[in-house]
Amino acid sequence: MASPGTPSALLVLGLGNVLCSDDGLGVAAVEILRRRYRMPKDARVLDGGTLGLSLLSYIDASEDVILVDAVLGPGPAGSLVRLEGDEVAPAVRTRLSCHQIGVADLLDALSMLGAEPRSLVLLGLIPETLTLGLGRSRAVQASVPALVDKIVEEARRLGHEFLPRPRAVAPATPDHQTRAVQALGL
Numbered sequence: 001m002a003s004p005g006t007p008s009a010l011l012v013l014g015l016g017n018v019l020c021s022d023d024g025l026g027v028a029a030v031e032i033l034r035r036r037y038r039m040p041k042d043a044r045v046l047d048g049g050t051l052g053l054s055l056l057s058y059i060d061a062s063e064d065v066i067l068v069d070a071v072l073g074p075g076p077a078g079s080l081v082r083l084e085g086d087e088v089a090p091a092v093r094t095r096l097s098c099h100q101i102g103v104a105d106l107l108d109a110l111s112m113l114g115a116e117p118r119s120l121v122l123l124g125l126i127p128e129t130l131t132l133g134l135g136r137s138r139a140v141q142a143s144v145p146a147l148v149d150k151i152v153e154e155a156r157r158l159g160h161e162f163l164p165r166p167r168a169v170a171p172a173t174p175d176h177q178t179r180a181v182q183a184l185g186l
Helices: 021-036 052-060 085-094 100-113 138-157 176-183
Strands: 008-015 043-049 062-070 080-084 119-125
Touching (some): 008 138, 119 138
Parallel strands (some): 008 062, 062 119
Antiparallel strands (some): 080 119
């Protein structure tokens, strides 16, 4: 991974806690994005997990930012949510998942520093459950591919083209469940 202060035109940041069921959907989505697509040279795709303020320098160094996360709100589990610009900060204070404080603090810090990105978009899915557990609910799992497609579409709208990888060439990386199980020594 490039150092935090390295400039990038686009940052796609997967957020969430992979140990809390559907809350890990942002991390899962960026993993799928990396496996299925080649990133533009001026883009960065990161698993931000629950790092909060530790992500400040990555966002500060980016012109366009797409946050990917579970978003609490009205509608059935697995429904797509898209917020942009000034809609994002109020939403993370009231509608994001269990790590909302870190994201809200991150956006507040960017504002205080006058370091807001040129464009800020939050893409996510409404979770069914945020309880302790590995894996996602059926409704959310079924919607993750559409979320990945929406990330690619949003990046294209912002002028950044993700190109599909040939299936046989996609890098084999352990998914977040496998990494979580390994980290816990299970």
